[in-house]
Structures are given as structure tokens and as C-alpha cells.
Amino acid sequence: MKSRSVQHLHSINVxxxxxxxxxLFQNICKKYQIYPQIDICASHINHVLPNYITKEQNCFNYEIKQDFFMNPPYSRVSEFMEFAYSQHIKHNVSCLILTYSKTGTKWWHKYVQDKADNVEFQKGRISFLDENGxxxxxCAPYDSVWIVLKRK
Incomplete structure (x- = not known):
């Protein structure tokens, strides 16, 4: 029998x-005193803020000039992390990121290690919301981490 993480790797493209x-979002915002204004990886059902960008709208088509939150798709974390970090630097905005915890990846060392203001490893695996909310x-097949990049 395949492990859950191996099964997940097979289904990740689906x-x-x-x-x-x-x-979870509200608790971490309160803990770190970060209050994003826009959810840039959302759907019409699954968004944590009233102001959000959907997959169809494609956040890469926007300049994000306000504090933001993102929970990117696992299959594109590297590209989303690059985008989030570039928007954080370019527009001096704070961002809160929820993603899987893989500290040996290139994106971790390029955009998180020695750059994040706060990193909190989520205790336990998260039971996320499906497309219907x-x-x-x-639960998620990987551990999760909250990453906070605060404006300077």
C-alpha cells in the first residue's frame, strides 16, 4: 500500500x-499583529478576506500594493513564493503565507530563510477546506508553516 504522501504526489496535479x-487564519493574524487586506490565492467559496483574487483572475497579473495573504497551490509554491517576495519588496507590503513546510527547498532558502520576520510551524497537520468549503x-500530507514578511 502506498503512503499518503506518495498518493498525494500522484494526485497533486489533479x-x-x-x-x-x-x-487558523484569524488566530495567526492576531498572534503576529498582521492584518492582510487581500487574499491572493482564493476562490469565490474559499477566501478568508472579503477582498480576494481567484485563480481565474490570476494574481500574477496584478501589482499587490496592500498587505496580503496567500495559501498557494502545492504544485506551484516556488513560483508563488517568488511572486510574494517580489511584491513584498517592491511595494513594501506585509504578507502572510501558509504553505507546506519543506525547509530544504530552493524557495525556502531564497525567500524565507534569514528573510522572514516570523516563521511558525503549524502544530499537527491541517484539515483544509475543499472546493465547496x-x-x-x-489532513494535509505535509506539515504546514506560516511565514510572515512585514513591511519595513
Missing amino acids: QDEYGTPKE NRTKH
């Missing part, structure tokens, strides 16, 4: 966009 539970049957 569906890897999940919603963030709002209570319901908790998924299984």
Missing part, C-alpha cells in the same frame, strides 16, 4: 488548491 480554515476528509 487537485492541490484548498481553502484555509478561517479560525467543507473540511477535507484527510
